[in-house]
Amino acid sequence: MLDYLPLCFNVANKPCLIVGGGTIALRKAILLNKAQAKIDVIATVVNPELRALALTSGGEVIIRAFAESDVYRYCFVIAATNITSVNQQVASAANSANVLVNVVDTPSLCDVIFPAIIDRSPLLMSVSSSGNAPVLARSIRSQIESTVPANIGLLADFIADRRQQARLALNDDESRVRLFWETVLETEITESVLAGKMAEAASQFNDFLNAYQSDRVIGEVYLVGAGPGDPDLLTFKALRLMQRADVVLYDRLVAPEIVDMTRRDAERIYVGKVRCKHSLSQQDINQLLIDLALMGKKVVRLKGGDPFIFGRGGEEIEGLAERHIPFQVVPGISAANGCACYSGIPLTHRDHAQSVRFVTGHLKGDSMDLPWSELVAQSQTVVIYMGLTGLDFICQKLIAHGKPGNTAIALIERGTTVDHKAHIGTLSTITGIIEGQTVKAPTLIIIGSVVNLHNSMLGSH
Ligand SMILES: C[S@@+](CC[C@H](N)C(=O)[O-])C[C@H]1O[C@@H](n2cnc3c(N)ncnc32)[C@H](O)[C@@H]1O
Known part of the structure; x- marks a missing residue:
C-alpha cells in the first residue's frame, strides 16, 4: 500500500495560494515560482522578497486575514503561517472546496506533501518518506545527487529533440526504437552530451543512427585509469563506463575488488604482465582491443593508475584511431x-x-x-x-x-x-x-x- 500517490503536478500559469507571509511561505513560493505558478499571497504581514516573487509570477499580495471563501479560485493552497488554528482553518476550507492543500510541517492535514527533489530539469527526481522522516529523505537525496551527472538534464533535452528523428528512421518499430535508445545511453554520445560537447554529440548521433539503421554497429573501447589500488579512488566516470562493459581486459596492477566492480555479466580477460613474463604481448593486446570492438563489443581496458602515465595507453589507442573505432580515455589517479x-x-x-x-x-x-x-x-x-x-x-x-x-x-x-x-x-x-x-x-x-x-x-x- 502506498501512503501517497507520487505525481508530477503541472502548475504553470495556474493560480496557487499561499496563506502566510514569512520565511516558510517564502520557501514554498520559491519552489512554486520555479514551476511557473501564478502565486497569490494572503497574510497580514508579508516579507518583501515574498511580495516581489508573487508579483513577478503574475499573482497578487492581499494584506488581510484569511477567509474560508478565499480557496475557491485556486488549484492548490499552501498554509504556511505559524498559527496552528489558521493553518487548520485553511486545510478545512480547502477540503470542503475539494482544492488540494499542503499545510507546512503538518502531514496529517495535507492532501499533498513536498518531497526532497533533485532538479536537473527537465529530469526531476524526488524522494519522500511520506512525511515520516524528512531528514532521511534529504540524506538519500544527497546521495543520489552526488551520483547523477550535473548535465543529465542536457541529455534529457538531447533525447527529446531526436525522438521523432529516430522513430522515423527506424520505421516506428517500437521495440527497435527502445533498444536503440538504450544503446545510445551506453555510447560515447552520452558522454559527449554530459561533457557539454553538443556539436560533437549531434554528429556522433547521426553516424550512430545511420549505422544502426543498416545494422553496422561497431563497438567502442574505454581506456580506464583504475587508480593505484584503493577502489575508493576510482572516478565516477570510470565506474559508469565499467558498468557498461561487454568485455573487460585487465592486468596484474588492477586490484581484484576493482575488476569486480565491472558489469556482472561482462566477460573478463586477464592480459596481465608480470615482470619479464608477459602473458599477452603489447601487440596482442592492441589487436585484441581492435578485434573485440569490430565485433560490436563495448570493451573496457582497465589500466593501473593513469593510462597515460607509463601505461602504454598511447600505443593501445593508435590502432583504434587508425581504424576509426570510437574510444575514450578516462584519467586515473596515478601511483x-x-x-x-x-x-x-x-x-x-x-x-x-x-x-x-x-x-x-x-x-x-x-x-x-x-x-x-x-x-x-x-x-x-x-x-x-x-x-x-x-x-x-x-x-x-x-x-x-x-x-x-x-x-x-x-x-x-x-x-x-x-x-x-x-x-x-x-x-x-x-x-x-x-x-x-x-x-x-x-x-x-x-x-x-x-x-x-x-x-x-x-x-x-
Ligand atoms: C607500468 S607502470 C604503470 C603506472 C600507472 N599507469 C600509473 O599511472 O600509476 C607500473 C608501475 O607503477 C607503480 N605502481 C603502480 N601501482 C602502484 C602502487 N599501488 N604502489 C606503488 N607503486 C605502484 C610501480 O612502480 C609499478 O611498477
Whole structure:
C-alpha cells in the first residue's frame, strides 16, 4: 500500500495560494515560482522578497486575514503561517472546496506533501518518506545527487529533440526504437552530451543512427585509469563506463575488488604482465582491443593508475584511431599521487620542491637510461616508477652525480592498498633498511626533502 500517490503536478500559469507571509511561505513560493505558478499571497504581514516573487509570477499580495471563501479560485493552497488554528482553518476550507492543500510541517492535514527533489530539469527526481522522516529523505537525496551527472538534464533535452528523428528512421518499430535508445545511453554520445560537447554529440548521433539503421554497429573501447589500488579512488566516470562493459581486459596492477566492480555479466580477460613474463604481448593486446570492438563489443581496458602515465595507453589507442573505432580515455589517479598522499608526502612544497619529475627506473640489462645530471637538481622531487630492482643502482648513480647521501627517500610498497607500507631512509641507507625484508611489488620511489614531511602530513585513509 502506498501512503501517497507520487505525481508530477503541472502548475504553470495556474493560480496557487499561499496563506502566510514569512520565511516558510517564502520557501514554498520559491519552489512554486520555479514551476511557473501564478502565486497569490494572503497574510497580514508579508516579507518583501515574498511580495516581489508573487508579483513577478503574475499573482497578487492581499494584506488581510484569511477567509474560508478565499480557496475557491485556486488549484492548490499552501498554509504556511505559524498559527496552528489558521493553518487548520485553511486545510478545512480547502477540503470542503475539494482544492488540494499542503499545510507546512503538518502531514496529517495535507492532501499533498513536498518531497526532497533533485532538479536537473527537465529530469526531476524526488524522494519522500511520506512525511515520516524528512531528514532521511534529504540524506538519500544527497546521495543520489552526488551520483547523477550535473548535465543529465542536457541529455534529457538531447533525447527529446531526436525522438521523432529516430522513430522515423527506424520505421516506428517500437521495440527497435527502445533498444536503440538504450544503446545510445551506453555510447560515447552520452558522454559527449554530459561533457557539454553538443556539436560533437549531434554528429556522433547521426553516424550512430545511420549505422544502426543498416545494422553496422561497431563497438567502442574505454581506456580506464583504475587508480593505484584503493577502489575508493576510482572516478565516477570510470565506474559508469565499467558498468557498461561487454568485455573487460585487465592486468596484474588492477586490484581484484576493482575488476569486480565491472558489469556482472561482462566477460573478463586477464592480459596481465608480470615482470619479464608477459602473458599477452603489447601487440596482442592492441589487436585484441581492435578485434573485440569490430565485433560490436563495448570493451573496457582497465589500466593501473593513469593510462597515460607509463601505461602504454598511447600505443593501445593508435590502432583504434587508425581504424576509426570510437574510444575514450578516462584519467586515473596515478601511483605517484596515490602513494604520496597516502604516505603524507606532498610532491611539491613551497619550502622544499618547486617541481616534480616522473621517471621510469626500469633496468635494461645492467643499466638505466636516465638523465642523472638533471635528476640531482635542487628543489625538485623525483618519483621513480618500476625502480625496485634497480634501487641500489639508482641511489649510487644519484650520489655519484652529486646528490648528498643523506637525501631522503621513500620506497612505497603496494601504495593505497590495505598492505600500503612506506620504507623511509636516505640514499645511503635505504638498501640496508629493506635488506632481509620481502618488499612486495608494485613499489614506487620518491626522492627529495619532501619525504621528511611524511610524519607531520599523514592523515587517516
Ligand atoms: C607500468 S607502470 C604503470 C603506472 C600507472 N599507469 C600509473 O599511472 O600509476 C607500473 C608501475 O607503477 C607503480 N605502481 C603502480 N601501482 C602502484 C602502487 N599501488 N604502489 C606503488 N607503486 C605502484 C610501480 O612502480 C609499478 O611498477
